[in-house]
Amino acid sequence: MKLHRISTAVIAVATTLALAACGGGGQNSSSGGGGFTAEPAEGGTVHVLQNADFSYLDPARGWDGGVNNFFRLVYRQLTTSAPGSAEDPNEIVPDLAESLGEASDDGLTWTYTLKDGLKFDNGDPITSAEVKFGISRAWDPGIGIGSPYLKQVIDAPKGYEGPYKSGDLPTIETPDEKTIVFHLKEPFPEFDAVLAQVNATPFPVDSGAGDEFIHEIIASGPYKLAEYVPGSTIKLTRNENWDPATDEVRAAKPDGWEFTIGLDPATIDERLISGQGADVNAIAGNIQPATLPRLQTPQLQERVLEFPGICTTYMGLNTTKKHMDDVRVRQAISYAIDRTTIVNASGGTQLGDPSTTILPPSVAGHKDFDLYPSEDGTGDVEAAKKLLDEAGLSDGFTMTLDIRAQESMQAQAEAVQQALERVGITVELNLIDTATYYETIGTPSQQHDAAITGWCPDWASSAATFIPPLFDGRNIYEKGNANLAQINDPAINERIDEIKAMTDIEAANEQWGDLDEQILEQAPIVPLMVAKGVMLPGENVTGLYSSANAATGGIDYVGVGLKDPEKG
Amino acid sequence: MPRFLLTRISSGLVVLLLVCLFTYLVFFALSPDPAVQICGKNCTPELIDQIRANLGLDQPFWTQFFLFVVGIFAGRTYGDGASTVDCAAPCLGYSFQSSQAVWDMIVQRLPVSATVAVGAAVLWLLAGLVGGLLSAVKEGTFLDRFTTGLTLTSMSIPNYVLALVLQYVLVVQLQWLPFPQAVAFADDPVQWFLNFVMPWIVLAVGYAAAYTRLTRANVLDVLRENYVRTAYAKGLPQSLIWRRHALRPALTPVVTIFGMDFAGLLGGALITETVFGINGVGKMAADSIARNDQPVIMGVTLLAGFLVVVGNIVVDVVYTAIDPRVRVNA
Amino acid sequence: MMPSQTDLTAARTTGSAVESGTGDTAEAPAADQAAGALRAGAGGTWQALRHDVGAMLGLGYIVLVTLVAIFAPVLTSISGWTPYEFDQTAIDPNLGGMPIGPWGGMGAEHWLGVEPGSGRDIFARIVYGARVSMSIALSATALTTVLGVSLGLVAGYFGGRVDLVISRIMDFLMAFPALIFMIAVLSALPASNRSGLLVVVISVFGWPYLARIVRGQTMSLAQREFVEAARAAGASGTRIVFREILPNLRSTIIVMSTLAVPGYIGTEAGLSFLGVGVVPPAPSWGQMIAASVKWYAVDPAYFVVPGVCLFLLVLSFTVLGDRLRAVVDAQEGR
Secondary structure, X not given: OOOOOHHHHHHHOOOOXXXXXXXXXXXXXXXXXXXXXXXXXXXXXXXXXXXXXXXXXXXXXXXXXXXXXXXXXXXXXXXEEOOOOOOOOOOEEEOOEOOOOEEOOOOXXXXXXEOOXXXXXXXXXXXXXXXXXXXXXXXXXXXXXXXXXXXXXXXXXXXXXXXXXXXXXXXXXXXXXXXXXXXXXXXOOOHHHHHOOHHHOOXXXXXXXOOXXXXXXXXXXXXXXXXXXXXXXXXXXXXXXXXXXXXXXXXXXXXXXXXXXXXXXXXXXXXXXXXXXXXHHEEEOOOOHHHHHHHOOHHHHHHOEEEOOOOEEEEEEOOOXXXXXXHHHHHHHHHHOOHHHHHHHOOOOOOEEEOOOOOOOOOOOOOOOOOOOOHHHOOOHHHHHHHHHHOOOOOOEEEEEXXXXXHHHXXXXXXXHHHHHOOOEEEEEEEEOOOOHHHHHOOHHHOOOEEEEEEOOOOOOOOOOOHHHHHOHHHOXXXXXXXXXXXXXXXXXXXXXXXXXXXXXHHHHHHHHHHHHHHHOOOOEEEEEEEOEEEOOOOOEEXXXXXXXXXXXXXXXXXXXXXXXXXX | OHHHHHHHHXXXXXXXXXXXXXXXXXXXXXXXXXHHHXXXXXXXXXXXXXXXXXXXXXXXXXXXXXXXXXXXXXXXXXXXXXOOEEEOOOOOOEOOOOOOEHHHHHHHHHHHHXXXXXXXXXXXXXXXXXXXXXXXXXXXXXXXHHHHHXXXXXXXXXXXXXXXXXXXXXXXXXXXOOOOOOOOOOOXXXXXXXXXXXXXXXHHXXXXXXXXXXXXXXXXXXXXXXXXXXXXXXXXXXXXXXXXXXXXXXXXXXXXXXHHHHHHHHOOOHHXXXXXOOOOHHHHHHHHHHOOOHHHHHHHHHHHHHHHHHHHHHHHHHHHHHOHHHOOOO | OOOOHHHHHHXXXXXXOOOOOOOHHHHHHHHHHHOOOOOOOHHHHHHHHHOOHHHHHHHHHHHHHHXXXXXXXXXXXXXXXXXXXXXXXXXXXXXXXXXOOHHHHOXXXXXXXXXXXXXXXXXXXXXXXXXXHHHHHHHHHHHHHHHHHHHHHHHHHHOHHHHHHXXXXXXXXXXXXXXHHHHHHHHHOOOOOHHHHHHHHHHHHHHHHHXXXXXXXXXXXXXXXXXXXXXXXXXXXXXXXXXXXXXXXXXXXXHHHHHHHHHHHHHHHHHHHOOOOOOOXXXXXXXXXXXXXXXXXXXXXXXXXXXXXXXXXXXXXXXXXXXXXXXXXXXXXX
């Protein structure tokens, strides 16, 4: 649900999908040529080529697909997502904690025990006090701008403003050096996933005030910061104080990492194609659509790596606006939309799949259905016209679509425009610059009739971070609103509460899938597509698995390594 | 002379202050609330207020502007209490996107922009002067007409189109040049040079054409002047006439215009840097505009304005030094 | 001629807003000299131009583009595709939406090929894009001319404090990093009416270059006998400026305006190229070139078509302006 720090995240993670930062689920299916699942050798340096700089190195601030994956190399939390290579990479597993949390019977108290031998990169031990301190930073109004879940779930005293301003957080107890106890506002069966959020990272007590972690960090993971030139390079070297025996998630085979930032997407593709020098050890995000035609040689085809998408691109229909408040009109739009043109405008079938559901196939709870079917997904003009006739809009009408001034989103909007013109709906595009786009559409008073945006789950082990933020009518905020449709249907709200309270996650997931269908019957949004990942890693890189939670469906860094550390 | 210099500097400062004010005003009036932008999605009204207070955005316009100008000369401190940030002079503020000091960002990228600008300048000066002189000497010949045609063509080709043509022909088809990518000079001088060949050409072509025309026109004008005709009539050797009488006055305007053009370039060759993906000041400006990163745009605008104003003053001084005719009061 | 300090400064200021090297910079002083044709009969100018192959070719192309722009709907009804229509059969969904067929899908169906990703007809987009390029450049030229001439006349004729203020504004605008500022303003303002905004922004930074020259000439004209005579006859200042001086500046204004058009075409395309031009899906040549950057290696036709159209248009105006000036110069007896 992270739409935060968009500009950075988008470019860093998925070039085609103009989503914000997300962090979701996905199956582990690296396809294409073989060589990416071989066990990496020890040593060498992995190079990462990227366009955008990381939003923040401070995990209490940064929270997006681009930086979360990086955080996984330098920070640890009580729990974390399983490595991309695991059988179920969406699963939340213990990290600093010996095991997942133990909940009290009322579900309000959660207890964790730390492993032995945990240290920061400066050699200081990581005890419950440091974990608690790190977590309490999330409440600092200036710093805690990252993931909101800790603040939403843990029962902090009213007016608590983090350790620097308000001091101790009494609702997290540390009875001894190894034990840490959390008190929640209300039961939250998926609390383990909340503690896997990046802002639950431990830090030495009293460190990290103000801008301390802007340029320097205190690492708890297998790597530490060796060099950071903002907008240019980040180099990581081994953290000698990290004990591999305490970490089952991070293979951490390479000796170091080098991130080259500020490269043009075209330059990145060009370098990966030619694969010269150190670029054999390089990985990067999605390739550009224009690069696809150049990958048709057998040598390059062998290096193509494909990952399923975990984020849904959709068009939200603002149900408070004239015409949009009529369910028949929304259904007509759902019928009229031509998903083939949308996918093609976004880079074609290799980079995206049409989507007729809210939940993408790789997120737990996905149910396959299509309420507004048409031949080849090109739209059912007749059905749409019929519904518009019923609504008394046979002559059509004009609507305004908010879009981000960004190439692929403009292309999608133009495709929508074309499709709706067929049923007499004139779509006017309202271009909003990339920096303020999400803020603007997240402000109901500034929203127009519709907007194209996307959503990724924060953890893909359930739909709990997908459906409620988008469709819970009690979550319509004046600012930072995610319920773009502004739909407030008591039946949906009630279902959300019921499913959220279920402790059997698997049963809950099935119900989320049904709710998906129930919601789309009212057509508050039109799912458009799910963007897929197509990458071209260097020939010497291996251990490439996708992680929905840690990498927003991209490569999970923790398993990556080199086949031959001497090369490049 | 010192008095003239003083006048020029003070009027330059006024221009700079106005540039500053104008830019600040436009952003103040037009820009969406930066505090909301920084705050992001999980925002609360309190958080916005906090950010506003930290950045001084809660102050009235004139106070903000005053603090900004003072910050440039004396540095300033943001925030209060536990989380203060010192911004040393020259303080242009912090990027909303990367939280980096704008001044550091500019300093980091300036060498690249300078490399592009200097290389292009050398290229266009050489081409412009040689082309213009040849054209003037051979006035009316095929060479002259060819040069004139070439300059008109060069002036008309938009540089991003030229960039694409060059990339397609030299990199994709002929493979004479590598795909441009950043390499440090120390690591691989040859690669470094080859990388900059295309940006240099693209940036220089338009100017080279303009300078060719200017040089040609000036030289022809001077050759028609009475004193040059007299020199010919007196039977002075041609080389001497050229050196002593024709060349210097003919080239003076070129020198002055060059100063200004060069200063303008340092502020960032936006399009050239963008199209080749060169991480210079120009590309930074273009990127910041897309992200509405107001402090960075302000910083680059000011830098560009500063360089133009300084270039102006330097040129005036040089001009008075090399052309005695203008040694007059302002 | 002893240039005043102000004139010097102005002449040297970077003229061309977009660093497309249209050469405004170096042109300014040259134009200064060229200007001031006092007795250039329009008929004589046309006679001289008619025999100039370059000027006529340029004029021919300009007329062609103008006609194409005017009759865009007719042309697209013949070619069969509107500029917004998607054609999924013309692209390969499996190759990133690359056009099917050589030369970007050129053929009987799509005369100039199609756009990757959408399959929109490039001929139709070029034809409609000509409307954008021409209308913006010509409107900007008109507005710049009105602003530049009137302010230049006022400053030059009345002198004193008025002149000081106007000259300072000109200095300021010419010292301003115009391109960065234009982009910033355009990106900050709502995108609803970009075309109008483009015209205004281009003109605001464009008028001083004309005003400076008009001012200089007005100053010298104001000393002439016929102006003195008019003044002695009791004519008002406004009347002298518009009835006596303005007609004498006609050639200068025509030459300067013609020379300004290519710069504005380039600026519009440059701003569209940088993503702050006209709002999509309205086609513009600059925007088409910007979109083609990513595809240059696999679909060169995509940038060649709009690139050549744009280049020829700029070249035509440049050559025409250049020849026009030469003719005016010659008539003036230089």
